[in-house]
Amino acid sequence: MTTLLEVSGVSVTFDGFRAINNLSIAIGEPELRAVIGPNGAGKTTFMDIVTGKTRPDEGRVIWGERSVDLLKLSESDIAKIGIGRKFQKPTVFEEQTVRDNLAMALKNRRGPLSVLTWKATTRDKARILELAEEIGLADRLERRAGDLSHGQKQWLEIGMLLAQDPRLLLVDEPAAGMTPSEREHTTDLLKRAAKTRAVMVIEHDMEFIRRLGCRVTVLHEGAVLAEGSLDHVTKNQQVIDVYLGR
């Protein structure tokens, strides 16, 4: 396992509020990692920084073997380099079909002119079908994404993430609003994805994390409070005080 993403000494201040405070965190490839922490611990802000949505005041974010400085890249370039993100609230393009949503996410050239002349190849079509089967939407390819249930939208977004074929998946609360059986399906999906790539999951649900069975990082007030196996961090007195105890 080699280090894929290394965040070191990053701080962000919003109007005097220190959302991220000298945070350092690293993830290898392949690896499955869960990030937990109380509200306002900086979990989502951390993802914003890695994906280029928020620029930190200080610190470094280094990517891959060639040590690319992510802070110099735009959101779209970061996505192209191999970082995919799933938002807390499912954000799929509701007016468009499941197939169109997946086709847009497919790993193909992204320039206006190549997209204008794009025609789905047999391989593209097969890949879309394969993804749709994986996320259980194979019979709904021609449906409007807006007509899907909440859980199905979550899956569609995970499917779009997989279609991008990223090296690092950042997944924000994937199980929110899912039924128990849907949750189980989601854990399987994430575990399978983490066999070949880095997957970072933000979650509140301890049961869900237990099922993932992976290393856990606990964030608190914008910094890492503890890191290790779930059993290890849940025994940590500080973690109990700020997060679990209440």
Next chain:
Amino acid sequence: MDIPRKTAARPRRRTLFQDNPSVLWFMGLLGLFTLGVTILSEGFGLGLISTNLVKILGMTLCLCLIAIAMDVVWGYCGILSLGHFAFFGLGGYMIGMWLMYARTEIVIRGSLGRGTIPPTELEVSEAVAAQIFGVVGSSELPAIWMFAHSLPAQLALVVLVPGLLALIFGWLAFRSRVTGVYLSILTQAMTLALSLYLFQNDTGLRGNNGLSGLQNIPGALDVPQSIISMWFFWASAFMLGAGYLLFAWVVSGKFGSVIRAIRDNEARVRFLGYNVEGYKLFIFTLTAVISGIAGALYYPQAGIINPAEIAPIASIYLAVWVAIGGRGRLYGAVIGAASVSLLSSWLTGGGAPNIDLGFYRIVWTDWWLVLLGLGFVLVTLFFPKGIGGLFDYLVRKQP
């Protein structure tokens, strides 16, 4: 020979028309309309449609063309540009410069040629300048008229000037991530600034006089207007058809998918790895170029162009047409532009009878704007998808 032969059912390649039957419908109706007008025209047919009406219909086709451009930039890509009439006007100015220069040159050569010594080129050019710019108290040809003698050059400028302005403006605006209502205000400011600039006499485009006599085509000065009006009508119909096909192709397929996604959630599109600014710039510039072409066909039919044409209100009307016709569907924009602009010229051109209520007289020239405003509010409230949205009730989509 071991080349695998596909004998199994191959997935049928779907064409643009199979995916969008409305394109075929539109082309058919446009063709029938063009044929009908030709048969009924004074120039080539029965004479039931006056030359003046042919011009109004031809101009309406040009307005439909800029309306579909507006629909693509606003209805599909979500950029509410309130400045596309600036590009329309610039297209008109570019062709107008050649029309005016070439026609004046023919007249001047005719009168100078009557002397015993043939005029030098310098004399001709000075006389043309004095003739065109006498009205603003100048007799020198401004530098921007340097290509006015050449039709190919001015035709190229019809595309280049609106295209470059859109490219530079769009690059600055989109790069700074100006979106939503702020971008709309910025485009209004652009068209207002351009209009005010052109109003000045020393801009070199004859100030508030604008360019006139554009209905007279150099090289065809003795062709009657009844014929010329039909030439322009055909050209307008052809360009509307071509523009419709181009945009239908652009908004179908994956590109259309991406720009609609940008309209609905541009941040999400960025995280998919698409350079949103590049797409917006592409659409903004492409629609500006088409608007310029529409303007270049419109003003020779109108006969005159002046800076008032690109006042901010014109671009707002454009947005109103598209909203009434139905955003996000090309035929909606055509329906909106055609119905509202024809109704407008009927009501404000004295065609509609004023209504005497006894205690009050409804004069349509005064009340037209109220009617338009009311129509806009009613459509927005009760048919958010516009008039074009009513077709959804007629055509039931298959599950």
